[in-house]
Amino acid sequence: MAKHAFGTTFTWDEVVVAELTAINGIELTAAMIDVTTHQSSNTYTETIPGMLTAGDVTIEGLFDYTDTTGQHAMITDFHARSLKAAIITFPISTKRLGSTFWIEDFTQYETLTYTKR
Numbered sequence: 001m002a003k004h005a006f007g008t009t010f011t012w013d014e015v016v017v018a019e020l021t022a023i024n025g026i027e028l029t030a031a032m033i034d035v036t037t038h039q040s041s042n043t044y045t046e047t048i049p050g051m052l053t054a055g056d057v058t059i060e061g062l063f064d065y066t067d068t069t070g071q072h073a074m075i076t077d078f079h080a081r082s083l084k085a086a087i088i089t090f091p092i093s094t095k096r097l098g099s100t101f102w103i104e105d106f107t108q109y110e111t112l113t114y115t116k117r
Helices: 071-080
Strands: 009-012 020-024 029-034 047-053 056-061 084-089 096-107 111-116
Touching (some): 009 071
Antiparallel strands (some): 029 047
């Protein structure tokens, strides 16, 4: 059953980032490895999952100049090329998705893109 995501939070370096309007791009993928041999049981290729990729997470929001420990800290970390912990917490349960990220792209007042490293 589908649930709304209202109340989802994005935490950067243990601080909730204010005024977000969207958290997008949670795209987990696995590289598939071809393991087909001449002894395979049929004429179809056989694959197994290999290395995993966490992908990018994009957040959007309204710029809040008073959010010195959230938005300003993220901009500072971008310029310093700092690796920081980021956690997405969903409101409908205690489910959390987190890892360490670098800020890969910053478009002022619009969109931040994070890449799992």
